[in-house]
Amino acid sequence: MPSQARKLRVCALYPDLMNIYADRGNLIVLERRCAWRGIGFQLNVCGMGEQLDSDGSDLFYLGGGQDRDQLLCAADLVSFKRAALHRAADRGAVVLGVCGGYQLLGHSYVVGEQEITGVGLVDVHTVRAAAPRLIGNIAIEVQLEQQSPPRVLAGFENHGGRTHLGAHAEPLGRVLKGHGNDGTSGYEGVRRANVIGTYLHGPLLPKNAWFADWLIAAALGVQPRDLGELPDDELESQAHASALRAAGM
Amino acid sequence: MGASLELKLTLARWLGRLSRVRGGGATTAPGKLLMRLQPRAIEELGARLSRGSVLISATNGKTTTAAMFAGILAETGVSVVHNQAGANMAGGIASTLLAAARPKDAIAGEIGLFEVDEFWLERIAAELHPRAILLNNLFRDQLDRYGELETIADRWALSVQSGPARDARLVLNADDPLIADLGRARADASSADAPLYFGVEDPSLAQAGMAHAADAKHCRNCGAPYVFEHVFLGHLGHYYCPNCGQRRPTPLVSASEVTLEGVRSARFMLRTPSGERPVSLALPGLYNVYNALAAAALATALEIPLADIVAGLQGTEAAFGRAETVTLADRPMQILLIKNPAGANEVLRTLALEAGEHDLLGVLNDNTADGRDVSWIWDADFELLADRVRRVTCSGTRAADLAVRLKYAGVESSRIHVDMNLKKALSSAAADIAPGSGAPLYALPTYTAMLSLRELLVARGEARSAWS
Known part of the structure; x- marks a missing residue:
């Protein structure tokens, strides 16, 4: 395998501010699963006030933050990073927005009188509901490849915002257990080619190792089967099963 | 209700006792x-x-x-x-x-x-x-x-x-x-x-x-x-x-x-x-x-x-489940409650001060009192102990999640054992001891896991009841 030549370059956006639910777990999983396959790994960090290099990374990660931090990041994203994120997405890089990061990938997030502008990578908008937060374990069914059977993502959601898909938006998946985007539509997340947003927050990749591999493959521009199975994924399978059980599956 | 406070106190005591009998x-x-x-x-x-x-x-x-x-x-x-x-x-x-x-x-x-x-x-x-x-x-x-x-x-x-x-x-x-x-x-x-x-x-x-x-x-x-x-x-x-x-x-x-x-x-x-x-x-x-x-x-x-x-x-001794030490059959076991990243990190830092390789029993539950969301384990720095683990036994309702956390922190998977059944996990963790070492077992439970662990120890006659 020519794997020695391959390297995954990941850009973590605001890793100090947008890390409320231990989002760094996702980065650790990507790093380890590359290392075990002999794939190089480079972590780039892009913080407040910094320009984003759209060609410098293959996968851009934006996690969740506290309200105050999310507000700061939203303004910074729009000022400094929106154009570069669009260029990156247009050339097929993976952009993964999780929880608050998902909300910021859309057009806007309305909280009371205030409207926070997002980067508009996906056709969704979010409204903070005057209703209880949507909290709990969640399982969704996703079909990332046309030709392969649907698979399940399991995780935990905790969001006050209700996200609504625009006319041109496709959801990431269908809710099997839990609330999803708005608690009523039965949809969860959003997907436009390699741009993905989801409310399955924080460390979702440790509970869904198969999805970590899918992201790595998509970011490298190869098929997931070309990455090869890891010989020892037993604990990961058990953790996936445990998250499914917690969701009531 | 017109009953006097005294009457209500008596009633509440009595009904409370009843509900305790019924397992409340x-x-x-x-x-x-x-x-x-x-x-x-x-x-x-x-x-x-x-x-x-x-x-x-x-x-x-x-x-x-x-x-x-x-x-x-x-x-x-x-x-x-x-x-x-x-x-x-x-x-x-x-x-x-x-x-x-x-x-x-x-x-x-x-x-x-x-x-x-x-x-x-x-x-x-x-x-x-x-x-x-x-x-x-x-x-x-x-x-x-x-x-x-x-x-x-x-x-x-x-x-x-x-x-x-x-x-x-x-x-x-x-x-x-x-x-x-x-x-x-x-x-x-x-x-x-x-x-x-x-x-x-x-x-x-x-x-x-x-x-x-x-x-x-x-x-x-x-x-x-x-x-x-x-x-x-x-x-x-x-x-x-x-x-x-x-x-x-x-x-x-x-x-x-x-x-x-x-x-x-x-x-x-x-x-x-x-x-x-x-x-x-x-x-x-x-x-x-x-x-x-x-x-x-x-x-x-x-x-x-x-x-x-x-x-x-x-004169203050360890509070219930907080750095408390009990004796299992022939080795000491210290219980160190972990329930969030900041607390867990202090426990891990403290353990890292002890020399040598450690035997751990990690018990991760996701009951309401623990928090249903176990994401927090990825904010805790298990990396501090990664090369210092001789054996870790993972148990609790989310045992496998903890096992994955430890594996990605750098603990070899051959040293990680998973058993959701706490009684069996406790027995196997206690029994696996480096020959002649008398080494302690460090138990790291979340809140409800700590309560279950205490109950098991009481049943084994190795700890006093929590409510005594």
């Missing part, structure tokens, strides 16, 4: 029943305490700090009504007061000492009108239950400025910006009512940088990022705001010359307005130094003599 919550059921019969029962029973009440809240260390303060009170001879089993919401506090209530408007104790859940502080303060409130720290905890940190900080700020806690003397951790800021609105108070701050004055303890899970990055006054000169633990340290000039208050009660002695003990020099004394704690880690400082500061606010403070602190 042992420590909260009578109080919950009482509040249904008498909604302001906490206020009415609390008013019987001749020396009033003090409240303790924090994300971490509530139970241990309260135990230390109870130890100090014992030295002074003042009798106390204390929710020592750690049931710290209204039901638990009402149960504690109910158990202490005596006929003819009497109560078996002079002062009330209550640890209070972060989100119940307002409500309990409104009923007990406490003399003093001790606030020790705010870390990210069970976000599925508690909302975000800033939300709690905002609620507390409102409560101490204009809400039910506005008349209480505040005892605040100067090193936690979220806590210290609560005193800002009272800065102009006369010295007797001014907040009493405590903090660590030992730069040698400083960590290299902010831990990644550090939670208080922005000035509560103006929103600019704080500058930290020293970080001791999580986001606790010495800091200032370069924009508005807000800075860590100078503590009146402080610890210097801190020495951490592995998982067993810690020593420091305690400084108060009445002098300084060396203190030897029978509890490990910097987090327990903070708990001791907090208890000493509260005692200082109540004008308790320094000699009693030192004696009380030194």
Whole structure:
């Protein structure tokens, strides 16, 4: 395998501010699963006030933050990073927005009188509901490849915002257990080619190792089967099963 | 309902006992029943305490700090009504007061000492009108239950400025910006009512940088990022705001010359307005130094003599499940509660001070009292122990999640054993010991896992009942 030549370059956006639910777990999983396959790994960090290099990374990660931090990041994203994120997405890089990061990938997030502008990578908008937060374990069914059977993502959601898909938006998946985007539509997340947003927050990749591999493959521009199975994924399978059980599956 | 309070007390006791027999919550059921019969029962029973009440809240260390303060009170001879089993919401506090209530408007104790859940502080303060409130720290905890940190900080700020806690003397951790800021609105108070701050004055303890899970990055006054000169633990340290000039208050009660002695003990020099004394704690880690400082500061606010403070602190043993040691068949087992990243990191740092490879029993539950969301384990630095694990047994409802965390922290998978059944996990973990080593087993359970572990140990005859 020519794997020695391959390297995954990941850009973590605001890793100090947008890390409320231990989002760094996702980065650790990507790093380890590359290392075990002999794939190089480079972590780039892009913080407040910094320009984003759209060609410098293959996968851009934006996690969740506290309200105050999310507000700061939203303004910074729009000022400094929106154009570069669009260029990156247009050339097929993976952009993964999780929880608050998902909300910021859309057009806007309305909280009371205030409207926070997002980067508009996906056709969704979010409204903070005057209703209880949507909290709990969640399982969704996703079909990332046309030709392969649907698979399940399991995780935990905790969001006050209700996200609504625009006319041109496709959801990431269908809710099997839990609330999803708005608690009523039965949809969860959003997907436009390699741009993905989801409310399955924080460390979702440790509970869904198969999805970590899918992201790595998509970011490298190869098929997931070309990455090869890891010989020892037993604990990961058990953790996936445990998250499914917690969701009531 | 026209029945007298006495009658309702009796009824609540009786029904509470009944529900306990049927397997209900042992420590909260009578109080919950009482509040249904008498909604302001906490206020009415609390008013019987001749020396009033003090409240303790924090994300971490509530139970241990309260135990230390109870130890100090014992030295002074003042009798106390204390929710020592750690049931710290209204039901638990009402149960504690109910158990202490005596006929003819009497109560078996002079002062009330209550640890209070972060989100119940307002409500309990409104009923007990406490003399003093001790606030020790705010870390990210069970976000599925508690909302975000800033939300709690905002609620507390409102409560101490204009809400039910506005008349209480505040005892605040100067090193936690979220806590210290609560005193800002009272800065102009006369010295007797001014907040009493405590903090660590030992730069040698400083960590290299902010831990990644550090939670208080922005000035509560103006929103600019704080500058930290020293970080001791999580986001606790010495800091200032370069924009508005807000800075860590100078503590009146402080610890210097801190020495951490592995998982067993810690020593420091305690400084108060009445002098300084060396203190030897029978509890490990910097987090327990903070708990001791907090208890000493509260005692200082109540004008308790320094000699009693030192004696009380030194006499305090591990609270239930917090660094408690039991003996399994032929090896010691130390139970170190882990329930959120900041607390877990201190436990892991403390374990890393011990030489050699460790045997661990990690028990991760996701019951309501643990937080249903187990994401937090990825904010805890298990990497600190990754190359120091001889064997780790993972158990609990989310055993596999913990196993994956350890694997990705760098523990070889051959050293990781998973068994969701705690009884079997305990047996196999206890039995696998390096020959002739007598090495301890370190159990790291979440809250409900700690309760289950204690039950198993009691059943094996290796620990006293928690509720004795």
